[in-house]
Amino acid sequence: MHTLHGKTALVTGASRGIGRAIARRLARDGARVAVHYGGSEQAAEETVAAIEADGGQAFRLRAELGMPGDADRLWAAFDAHADGLDILVNNAGILNDEPGIEHVTRQQFERIFAVNATAPFFVTQLALPRLRDGGRIVNVSTMLTRGSAMPRSISYAMSKGALDVLTSTLAKQLGPRAITVNTVAPGVIDTDMHQGRLVGDARAWSSSLSPMGRLGTPEDVADAVAFLASGDSRWVTGHWLDASGGTLL
Ligand SMILES: NC(=O)c1ccc[n+]([C@@H]2O[C@H](COP(=O)([O-])OP(=O)(O)OC[C@H]3O[C@@H](n4cnc5c(N)ncnc54)[C@H](OP(=O)(O)O)[C@@H]3O)[C@@H](O)[C@H]2O)c1
Secondary structure, eight states, X not given: OOTTTTOEEEETTOSSHHHHHHHXXXXXXXXXXXXXXXXXXXXXXXXXXXXXXXXXXXXXXXXXXXXXXXXXXXXXXXXXXXXXXXXXXXXXXOOOOOSSXXXXXXXXXXXXXXXXXXXXXXHHHHHTTTEEEEEEEEEEOXXXXXXXXOGGGHHHHHHHHHHHHHHHHHHXXXXXXXXXXXXXXXXXXXXXXXXXXXXXXXXXXHHHTSTTOSOBOHHHHHHHHHHHHSGGGTTOOSOEEEESTTTTO
């Protein structure tokens, strides 16, 4: 199952959670993986170590996203390790805990757009000269851009809505190079992002959102990303793939 043998992938936010699972899966499929992280150096090192223990290849690179120069720093670090790219996964993101539109400050709003929309835009812009023809871009969005199970997270959903538009617009532009651009939209996934909120009644309620009656795991999302990163998805582009365990049904 080494369908990505000889390919190089970059996964942003691969130190923890969904990004770590994506990095491990792409490495198992044969890719050499750039494990991007922001602040969690130890966790990023653990991702690299887990990949190597599985017999894969990986290296880590740090770039704090959501500020001027972030994409330049990320690609400068990447270029020190690799010569060209085949797969970009824009996964890094943040969620804020906002009770509703009335309580969102301008600073919070601008911060969530900086990390979730502006950063992947410029990371992708600078990826294009490095991305080989036939490459893959996968953007990790959220089910909340198509359904409001959690109206509390309005600015988060708006920032991911911008990412969804990046997918569809760029897919058309990159078609002539046989580069596909797709979105994976997870439901509630049990990661640090929820910071201890998935306990007790809240955990039961979140689990009940899917007809399968459980929370999603990082691996549930990683396996969907792996399809869109593979050669098998060559005729799928500009697509928004629901990875919410049927929550939106
Ligand atoms: N968990 C869910 O329920 C869920 C649902 C739908 C969509 N998603 C999306 O899935 C993606 C991954 O979420 P997750 O649940 O795995 O989150 P997580 O466990 O909190 O991990 C977030 C990752 O993103 C990185 N990151 C965050 N802010 C960063 C910044 N400013 N600069 C650089 N790196 C940064 C973190 O790196 P460091 O720790 O090294 O800084 C970490 O590796 C996000 O885009 C999220 O919106 C998650």
